[in-house]
Amino acid sequence: MTKLNSNLFSTPLLLPAIKQSFVKLHPKILYKNPVMFVVAVGSLITTLSILSDLFSNNYENLNFTLQISIWLWFTVLFANFAEALAEGRGKAQAESLKKTRRDTQASIIDLKTKIMRTVSASTLVKGDHVVVNVGEVIPSDGTVVEGMATVDESAITGESAPVIRECGGDRSAVTGGTTVLSDKIIVMVTAEPGKSFLDKMISLVEGAERKKTPNEIALHILLCGLTIIFLLAVVTLKPFALFQNTSVSIVSLIALLVCLIPTTIGGLLSAIGIAGMDRVLQRNVIAMSGRAVEAAGDVDILLLDKTGTITVGNRMATEFFPCPNVTVDELAKASLAASWFDQTPEGRSIIKLANELHAYFQLPANSIPIPFTAETRMSGVDTPSESFRKGSMESISSWVNSLGSKLPEEVLANVTKISKLGGTPLVVAKGSKALGVIYLKDVVKPGISARFERIRAMGIRTIMITGDNKLTAAAIASEAGVDDFLAEAKPEDKLDLIKSFKKEGLMVAMTGDGTNDAPALAQADVGLAMNTGTQAAREAGNMIDLDSDPTKVIEIVEIGKQLLITRGALTTFSIANDVAKYFAIIPSLFLASIPSLGIFNIMHLASPESAILSAVIFNAIIIIILIPLALKGIKYRPRSAMSLLRYNLVVFGLGGVIVPFIGIKMIDLIINAFNLI
Ligand SMILES: Nc1ncnc2c1ncn2[C@@H]1O[C@H](COP(=O)(O)OP(=O)(O)OP(=O)(O)O)[C@@H](O)[C@H]1O
Numbered sequence: 226m227t228k229l230n231s232n233l234f235s236t237p238l239l240l241p242a243i244k245q246s247f248v249k250l251h252p253k254i255l256y257k258n259p260v261m262f263v264v265a266v267g268s269l270i271t272t273l274s275i276l277s278d279l280f281s282n283n284y285e286n287l288n289f290t291l292q293i294s295i296w297l298w299f300t301v302l303f304a305n306f307a308e309a310l311a312e313g314r315g316k317a318q319a320e321s322l323k324k325t326r327r328d329t330q331a332s333i334i335d336l337k338t339k340i341m342r343t344v345s346a347s348t349l350v351k352g353d354h355v356v357v358n359v360g361e362v363i364p365s366d367g368t369v370v371e372g373m374a375t376v377d378e379s380a381i382t383g384e385s386a387p388v389i390r391e392c393g394g395d396r397s398a399v400t401g402g403t404t405v406l407s408d409k410i411i412v413m414v415t416a417e418p419g420k421s422f423l424d425k426m427i428s429l430v431e432g433a434e435r436k437k438t439p440n441e442i443a444l445h446i447l448l449c450g451l452t453i454i455f456l457l458a459v460v461t462l463k464p465f466a467l468f469q470n471t472s473v474s475i476v477s478l479i480a481l482l483v484c485l486i487p488t489t490i491g492g493l494l495s496a497i498g499i500a501g502m503d504r505v506l507q508r509n510v511i512a513m514s515g516r517a518v519e520a521a522g523d524v525d526i527l528l529l530d531k532t533g534t535i536t537v538g539n540r541m542a543t544e545f546f547p548c549p550n551v552t553v554d555e556l557a558k559a560s561l562a563a564s565w566f567d568q569t570p571e572g573r574s575i576i577k578l579a580n581e582l583h584a585y586f587q588l589p590a591n592s593i594p595i596p597f598t599a600e601t602r603m604s605g606v607d608t609p610s611e612s613f614r615k616g617s618m619e620s621i622s623s624w625v626n627s628l629g630s631k632l633p634e635e636v637l638a639n640v641t642k643i644s645k646l647g648g649t650p651l652v653v654a655k656g657s658k659a660l661g662v663i664y665l666k667d668v669v670k671p672g673i674s675a676r677f678e679r680i681r682a683m684g685i686r687t688i689m690i691t692g693d694n695k696l697t698a699a700a701i702a703s704e705a706g707v708d709d710f711l712a713e714a715k716p717e718d719k720l721d722l723i724k725s726f727k728k729e730g731l732m733v734a735m736t737g738d739g740t741n742d743a744p745a746l747a748q749a750d751v752g753l754a755m756n757t758g759t760q761a762a763r764e765a766g767n768m769i770d771l772d773s774d775p776t777k778v779i780e781i782v783e784i785g786k787q788l789l790i791t792r793g794a795l796t797t798f799s800i801a802n803d804v805a806k807y808f809a810i811i812p813s814l815f816l817a818s819i820p821s822l823g824i825f826n827i828m829h830l831a832s833p834e835s836a837i838l839s840a841v842i843f844n845a846i847i848i849i850i851l852i853p854l855a856l857k858g859i860k861y862r863p864r865s866a867m868s869l870l871r872y873n874l875v876v877f878g879l880g881g882v883i884v885p886f887i888g889i890k891m892i893d894l895i896i897n898a899f900n901l902i
């Protein structure tokens with residue numbers, strides 16, 4: 226995906242946003258934001274009152290009404306502008322993605338007859354099989370069912386380094402619109418027409434599918450409540466003013482109302498949410514909903530896979546440890562047999578190591594593959610005369626036990642040695658006899674412990690989950706610096722763990738790529754699936770990392786926190802502002818009739834009209850001033866929730882009270898210096 230200019234205020238984004246500010250004046254769009262809708266109605270009434278004044282030759286108040294009316298319209302336009310600017314980058318990105326979605330040709334193959342025919346990619350349906358050759362564009366999303374290829378995914382991810390896609394294992398999913406660089410693959414289509422990843426991505430970044438999040442809805446209700454309260458308060462001012470023999474015009478009351486209702490946060494709320502999703506997108510992560518981004522900000526527990534997340538890539542076979550009286554060659558041969566049909570990266574790395582040692586084995590015909598499953602933790606083959614197995618120590622131990630034998634002492638010693646190094650030991654058995662151990666090496670990612678340090682500072686607990694044994698898990702966990710680990714975990718254990726945390730009311734984030742991660746990804750509050758992962762995992766998560774970097778969940782959590790903090794801070798500021806405005810304007814309105822209000826009139830504004838106009842202008846331009854903060858977000862530093870709250874109350878609460886006094890006074894001075902009223 227082409228990265229766009231990261232400057233939010235660049236001209237290519239500014240001009241369309243200005244245009245959109247007017248388009249968004251349409252009542253159909255405006256009603257979705259009740260606070261701004263009230264302002265727009267007020268603007269309309271003041272505009273009408275200008276016209277009625279003109280027709281009735283009543284020029285006395287015209288200047289005042291005109292200026293109030295203009296600034297009220299500006300208030301609505303500024304709020305629209307904030308939202309349009311936030312949407313702008315996503316819209317531009319969607320345009321560039323649409324160029325990728327051109328119609329390609331696809332070679333459909335009938336797997337039984339091997340007959341091929343060429344069709345248009347747009348006619349492909351779920352379950353079709355297509356052949357993709359070197360240099361061809363993969364016509365739709367799917368799973369590789371035959372072969373292995375390097376694929377250029379830059380059209381989607383913006384990353385130019387080719388990636389490997391292969392059948393079996395956790396790297397089998399391919400995305401329509403990407404290009405095969407080498408070899409030939411057969412892909413089973415998994416997307417219905419118009420429902421591909423690219424289609425989804427376009428509508429997501431365009432914002433077409435944006436729904437209000439639960440938090441946003443709650444805040445909206447609060448803002449509406451405040452609006453109604455102030456509406457009533459302002460309406461009752463009219464009889465009060467009559468009683469005091471002061472005349473307060475409709476225009477002044479509308480102006481007062483707009484100043485008091487929470488226009489600042491009302492105008493910036495949706496921009497803050499959109500900008501949060503956009504920030505996630507800039508990190509090359511597709512968030513399926515704003516809710517997912519928000520949930521990330523509230524995460525208490527982070528569950529991480531070991532292999533490929535905390536460690537670098539795949540576990541690779543590096544050494545054979547045969548039992549006494551067994552040669553390396555014998556062990557290598559048995560390992561070769563047990564891995565013959567094993568499509569997992571571990572299995573292939575064992576074949577590679579055996580080949581390097583020149584081990585030779587001819588598998589007889591009629592051999593039956595025993596594929597690896599996370600449940601059995603074992604794989605192998607049954608030949609007509611012998612059975613070969615490899616797997617975790619426990620599984621091979623019970624396997625040989627069932628055949629009336631037991632594991633030799635040396636196996637246990639080697640398993641312990643390898644585990645303490647953080648490696649995965651695989652025990653190999655031929656029939657009932659254990660021949661030795663394969664060392665699968667796993668290397669902790671450099672710099673990962675510093676990242677966990679940062680997560681801990683945010684108050685988030687990290688838990689590593691692995692199918693490996695306890696010793697291996699403990700070795701890797703202490704090297705990486707995670708808080709806790711769950712070893713010998715089967716897929717349902719991950720799911721159960723998430724469920725139990727959620728029962729305690731904790732928010733859980735998890736990363737994963739495998740089909741067996743899918744249920745847990747779906748259950749987690751934040752499920753970050755790797756783009757390289759299987760189709761099932763990508764569909765289960767509520768976020769997809771196009772770079773397939775599982776540690777990115779850390780950045781997502783930071784973005785989520787930043788979103789929540791920004792929204793909280795600007796809400797505090799907005800409400801504090803409105804309260805301050807109340808005390809800034811009311812005294813000058815009633816000063817003439819109630820002289821005792823003089824003690825509150827600390828601002829000494831020039832006249833009631835000037836006071837009201839200054840407040841309305843301040844109320845409008847504060848939206849514009851705060852747009853950069855709303856879009857870029859308040860910088861987040863790890864600290865406890867309590868100290869953060871205290872800090873925000875001081876800065877944005879107190880600031881929100883003080884700033885309007887200074888701002889309104891300054892505007893009042895300018896208005897009177899230029900005799901604008
Ligand atoms: N190809 C294989 N053949 C036989 N046994 C395997 C194979 N791959 C792994 N195992 C065994 O099964 C155990 C579980 O492996 P699995 O890949 O399911 O781990 P996991 O749950 O994905 O955890 P992680 O990938 O984070 O280490 C491993 O510890 C190993 O003992």
Ligand SMILES: [K+]
Binds near residue numbers: 487489
């Ligand atoms: K306001």
Ligand SMILES: [Mg+2]
Binds near residue numbers: 532739
């Ligand atoms: Mg695994």
